[in-house]
Amino acid sequence: MPTYRRAGLAAALAAAPFALAYRFALVYRVRAGYPRQHPPIVTPDVFGLPYEAVEVPTVLGQVLPGWFIPARDGAPGPGVALVHGWESARDRTLPNARFLHAAGFHVLTVDVRGHGDNPPEELPVSAGEFGADARAAFRGLMARPEVTSGAILGHSMGSVGAVLAAAAEPDVRALVATATPADPYRLTRETFRLAHLPLPDPIAYPLAWLTTRVYLRPRRHRVLDVSASRAIARFRGPILLVHGALDDVVPVAHLRRLEAAARGARSAAAGATIRSLVLDEGRHSWMYEFPAYRRAVASFLAEALGGPLTPDEAGEVAASIPVERIPDAETRFAAVAAEPGGFRTLARIARPGALEPPSTLDP
Secondary structure, eight states, rough: HHHHHHHHHHHHHHOOOOOHHHHHHHHHHHHHSOOOOOOOOOOOGGTTOOOEEEEEETTTHHHHHEEEOSSSSGEEEEEEEEOOTTTTTTTGGGGHHHHHTTTTEEEEEOOOOSSSSSOOOOOOOOOOHHHHHHHHHHHHHEEEEEEEEEEEEEEEEHHHHHHHHHHHOTTTTEEEEEOOOOHHHHHHHHHHHHHTTOOOHHHHHHHHHHHHHHGGGGGGGGGGGGHHHHHHTTOOSSSSEEEEEEEEESOOOHHHHHHHHHHHSSTTTTTEEEEEEETTOOOOOOOSSSSHHHHHHHHHHHHTOOOEEEEEEHHHHHHHSOOOOOOOOOOOOHHHHHHOHHHHHHTTSSSTTTTTOOOOGGO
């Protein structure tokens, strides 16, 4: 074989793994970037909550559907913006709204773009979109004449959005982050694990690095700009981090990384509270079912926002409120649930049409 042919073959063989990795990243972006939509199926009045349907503008001129739930007959007082998670909608935040309302807090909750009653997105949805829409929700909350001070509470991807919003909005007085992925790389790595991909760490971690960058490219996000660990280090207000010890979607180690990032960015004299709560029986969702969660969140917010009840009173009221899941339970992350797992999933990336959104994910 002539030398030039051997050199060409060697170059092709060397480039093959990189080409395969890039195609994997492109397929991942298509399959994981477009959430299955779940329009709200209940409204706040199902739980006896007063509400007003609102439209919350974003900086890009979009409008997010939402609900404003006034407390104490609309008397002036503190409020909380709620941000739902991936493939969720604003009605899934209502159990949180229920006990917060009982503790005297106004609440505003919205559907993040690509979710709920919003139209489908043409580009992949990422933590960047959750962060922008969490900021819009908080600004919508603070624009209400009833609201005197505000906090933000998020779950899972909505919690990443809440952290990003808290770091960017100077008026955020407190942050509650529940089941929060610490950074985009680790979140991508967790999705590999959930799909049971047979990837050893020496392959999985660099592949996650590449896949995350490819995923974020259409919206021109930088990885560090959508990292909860980086953002939480910039927020100087009180923080409450909550996680379930049995969380098999975002393991509790993510909380430890966030806590370390927050503490490492502050001096001991900074004064702002950083608290963490790990629920021994908690999983990824539905932590509001634990009285300890409701007590901790309500008392923390009452302390951070200055009422309307004392922290002890707010905690006891919230813990005593019965809450339950909305009728339609959350489904598993659809892009993972649709995969056969193992080598069969890896084999799919070579199939024709792999770069087309799968019909199972069509809104």
